[in-house]
Amino acid sequence: MEKTTRGKSRKINTIGNKEIDLMAMFKAIWKKFWLVVLVTVVAGVLTYVGCKVFVAPTYRSSFTAYVNNNKEVDLSSRTSSDVMASKALAHTYSELITSRSVLVGAAEKADIDMGYDKLRKMVKTSIGSETEIISVSVDAKSPSVAYELATAISSEALPVTGEIVEGSSMKIIDVPEMPKGIYQPNYLKLGIFGAMFAFAIVVLIICFRQYFNDKVQSETELSEHYNIPIMGTIPDMNVAEKGSSDYYYSYGGSSGEKAEPEEEDESKKGGRKS
Helix, strand or coil: CEEEECCEEEEEEEECCEEEEHHHHHHHHHHCHHHHHHHHHHHHHHHHHHHHHHCCCEEEEEEEEEEECCCCCCHHHCCHHHHHHHHHHHHHHHHHHCCHHHHHHHHHHCCCCCCHHHHHHHEEEEECCCCCEEEEEEEECCHHHHHHHHHHHHHHHHHHHHHHCCCCEEEEEECCCCCCCCCECCHHHHHHHHHHHHHHHHHHHHHHHHHCCCCCCCHHHHHHHHCCCCCCCCCCHHHCCCCCCCCCECCCCCCCCECCCCCCCHHHHHHHCC
8 A cells, every 4th residue: 555645655554444654664674773683682692601501512424335235246247137136125135224233332342331212212214316435424522422422333234234134235435523513503603593582582673562553653654644734732841941931932943942031121221230
């Protein structure tokens, strides 16, 4: 809905019978912009520091392996049926790597005292799209635990899977490495998310307060919204200087303008002299 007053175009949206003045919303936000910035910065810093203190970091070490449906890997003699068989076999190997025998055996080899349920939550496997390559990752609270367990799994999985799935083989492509940094969480992203969330909340609160505010803020707003001519304004007595007893106001001048008192007649001044 486009509303025009005094030759000016003013953008007005309506919800039911209630009008939304977008310009007034923007002015209200701009008036409290210092508060928006302050709350946004404080919320971002508090979120970042809070996550640093209360959210423990996680480290990841991983390795990749190539699955073959034959004992010997000879890429030059492989047929399309061998490729399809290896792709199907990759899913079987993925389940075997996270089996109890492999994980518990790897934990014993790495001298890590953990139960199978906890180990299973730490280990994740994924298979590349249309490939025979398996990716195995280990997430732990300690970088050394993640590295040692991933290394133990890579060595423990080779003989176990070879014994269970006869006539097949698995070859490690990328060996595990010691984590060089935190895998999760990203504290900076969390801080930015907290700042953005606070920014949105503050802006919404300001907009809602402006939307439900029925008070007329100025004579200009009164004339623009209701098209009522302004004949005069009542001066604000609070703008007078403190301690002054001369409350002379001009109704013809601007609002709150103090009028000058009339000068006394010179004859009267002379009559007061002794």
